[in-house]
Amino acid sequence: MSTSASIFQPQAMRILIASDAWHPQINGVVRVFETTAEILRARGHVVEVIGPERFRTIPAPGYREVRLALAPGRALSRMIGDFAPDAIHVPVEGPIGLAARRYCLKHAIPFTTSFHTRFGDYFEKRIGGGVDLAYAAQRWFHSAGAAIMVQTRTLEEGLSRRGFGPIRRWGRAVDTQSFRPMRDEPRFDADFLGLPRPIFMYLGRVSSEKNLEAFLDLELPGSKVVVGDGPAAAALKKSYPAAHFLGYRTGEDLPRHLSAADVFVFPSRFETFGLVVLEALACGTPVAAFPVPGPLDILGDAPHAALGEDLRQAALAALGIDRGGCRAFAQTFSWEECTRQFEANLERIPRAVWSLRAGGRDAEQA
Known part of the structure; x- marks a missing residue:
């Protein structure tokens, strides 16, 4: 991780995050912003997250558990003006993100974005095309911001080659108090699942881009969960x-389920990071994954996971990995440091913007 953010000590800010990914959704992006907002508040900032739950919504096509805000523009404009933030972050290319982007551009307000989904690579794998169009659409969305935050060197290099920028690094970590090796706790029953061992587990969204067939097709002893x-x-x-x-x-x-597993199998090939990999390691559970961006960026050649194109061989090899070493490796990732990076990356909004607009009252006509 970059050390430049660790020496950056910003004044308290009013930070607005306008995100299509938020509660009640359950996914890695939501956990990232939930944790970041919590630490920002503990550091003295006022944080407002505007998510889909504040608007009328419709289910996303093919993802009924994901709700999309319906025509959020006017209400979102009022919320932004009323909050009068010092910084605005717009992470997701959805209705809320598009409305926030439009508002900021209309009023010449700087904002930052972050990159969370490699749509182009997914489309190319699934439908055999659309990669350039998908990246062009994402480049259009993110290029309007003052900076785009990315998690890893691999992602930064890949996006730079495709014309994204300016790019700033914003790493990821794991809450090692919540995600912990519960096998070490006296009252924990590691066999509460009642399944034959070894237990090979996947935890995350069950959708086509997660490539779960690559895990479920494996001939493995024990149980797949x-x-x-x-x-x-x-x-x-x-x-x-x-x-x-x-x-x-x-x-x-x-953490209860991750701790009960013998190996965490991560078959996805299209991650920007793969937060659940760190969460599994923090619970003391070794990881088997393909050697692709995300797992490679997190693990490199660390001996706490088995990476290989033969996922079956990797899963079996992971059975022999020391669980204590997995936990120790996860503890080297700090959310405090990541949050300081996020702080340093934000672009401040001149206070005159809100003074001229009388606390945002003109936003009602936006």
């Missing part, structure tokens, strides 16, 4: 009756 839900769940349950689909888990159930 999928924790999570999503649009592909029904079809996968039908196609893989021997696997155990447990649905969504939240709160303490997340």
